[in-house]
Amino acid sequence: MSIRRLPEHLVNRIAAGEVVERPASALKELVENAIDAGATRVDVRLAGGGIDGIEVIDDGCGMAPEDMALALERHATSKLPDEAIELVSTLGFRGEALPSIASVARMTLESRVRGAEGWARIVDNGVVESDGPTGVPPGTRVRVDALFARVPARRKFLRSARSEYAACLDVVKRLAMARPDIGFSVEHDGRRALQVLAGESLPQRVAALTDRGMIDNGVPIDFQREQLALGGIAGLPTFNRGVADHQYLFVNGRPVKDRLLIGAIRGAYAEMMPRDRHAMVALFLEVPADAVDVNVHPAKTEVRFREPAMVRGLIVSGLRRALDEAGHRSVQRPAEDAMAAWQPEQPSPAPSVEGLEWGSAASANAGFGATSPTGNLSPEGEGLGLWQPRHAVFDRRQTFISPAPQGRAEPSYAPPPETITHPLGVARGQVAKTYIVAEAEDGLVLVDQHAAHERLVLERMRKAIADGGIASQALLLPEVIELDEPACDRLESRATELSEFGLDLERFGPRAMLVRAVPALLGQSDVTGLVTDLADELAAFDEALSLKERLDHVAATMACHGSVRAGRVLSVAEMNALLREMEITPHSGQCNHGRPTWVKLQMGDVEKLFGRK
Known part of the structure; x- marks a missing residue:
């Protein structure tokens, strides 16, 4: 078969397959763009788990009409000022993100630069439908509808709306955790699912997005070695979960899921946690740009370190030192079930003395006899009850008065310590x-x-x-x-x-x-x-x-x-x-x-x- 050049719409769909695997993938690209645009607030609205609709609104710098046209072309970006691709400092630089999404869905892009007129551009599965002025506040609004509606081979592999929504929410949580200076909100089918305010401290943001108990049951991380720095918060070993979904890892502000880092966390908590439990951590690793390659995965969720052993040692040492200081x-x-077991005992009626007789005087004296110096009953009183049944019929009763509990104590020669x-x-x-x-x-x-x-x-x-x-x-x-x-x-x-x-x-x-x-x-x-x-x-x-x-x-x-x-x-x-x-x-x-x-x-x-x- 001879080699042929593929049509543009097919090229766009192939590129979309690398970037847009599911609604969460598209949402990640859109929210990252909003963060890179300098937004102080990012609002996300989802419909049907993101399958039916995704909307991202930010108050960032916005785009002029000519920039919007370029943004919808492949391999066009404002995030890479020169050819040093390995030194990229933003969350992403792909020019094909927006055009790839627009090639498999209906996208409405609205944006306005402060002091200028707003502009809107609608692209339906790669075809521009309209392009003209509109009234919008400063910033950018992107609406994605009917994702993969015309690509049934991709749509049938999507999971349920509930599963896709969970993946979308996880994406926003990870990005929001990395930027406590930005406010985020998520609505799903008209219901507010998440909201965090700008200006929170890092522990507050992590606790708000994971578990409120992290404030009281976490230890701060602040560790440096050579040009590497590790920060964040780590849960106490006893503050753990049954799955590793609550381990949030960031490299130079970018959320990642890296096996090297996960293995380092496991090593740091070794012998302090059951093998089927997982630590709750949010770790922020800062490394020189030339010491890490962030372009080894299409979605930038994995990274490659130039010196992985040093990075692993940094994480293990930093976590161990913080946990050591926790004492x-x-x-x-x-x-809760253990606390519920503490119930006030219902008072039982005193046993009737009818049919019961006192033991012998010797027994009575033994029962109330002098205690040993350790506070225990003397041997003469052991094993003898104060009440004795007169007839065998009383053997069925369970309310007989038994000997007093014999507690073990020691003589106190000095006041107990404060x-x-x-x-x-x-x-x-x-x-x-x-x-x-x-x-x-x-x-x-x-x-x-x-x-x-x-x-x-x-x-x-x-x-x-x-x-x-x-x-x-x-x-x-x-x-x-x-x-x-x-x-x-x-x-x-x-x-x-x-x-x-x-x-x-x-x-x-x-x-x-x-x-x-x-x-x-x-x-x-x-x-x-x-x-x-x-x-x-x-x-x-x-x-x-x-x-x-x-x-x-x-x-x-x-x-x-x-x-x-x-x-x-x-x-x-x-x-x-x-x-x-x-x-x-x-x-x-x-x-x-x-x-x-x-x-x-x-x-x-x-x-x-x-x-x-």
């Missing part, structure tokens, strides 16, 4: 041998002792590694751990790295490992379970992660085996020591698996439970 902070939002100086309060007791109850100045704090101590052990191990290594404790008798041969191979290949953690391993036959020493920080831990879990961790992450990240996984696994277990009774001194260490330890607000280590019930909520508010 023991954790998300304080008890689940809570005002301790953010996590002072320990008042232990529940279910698992949760520490502490009283803070402004509420009640519950601490998961195992989760909290697990994080503390991990941070101690990290500090010990940074200081030169973790001390090891030799076993009196080396322990042999039987594993399959691939697991032994993985452990043997990492024996030198594991020795930095104080774990001394050596091969003991084809299917066994010999453990000679364990980290001293772990105390008496389950050696078999520790080595088995480490083999599994290396199998899952050995190839995908860097050495530093692998070491973090190893440290987290070791810390889990060496922490205080649920079910262990702690003294008040031990509880308070745990609380004080949490207050000065980074990331202590979440365990190594991303779950919160403590929650607070504000005093106002406590008063509501008792009807005081």
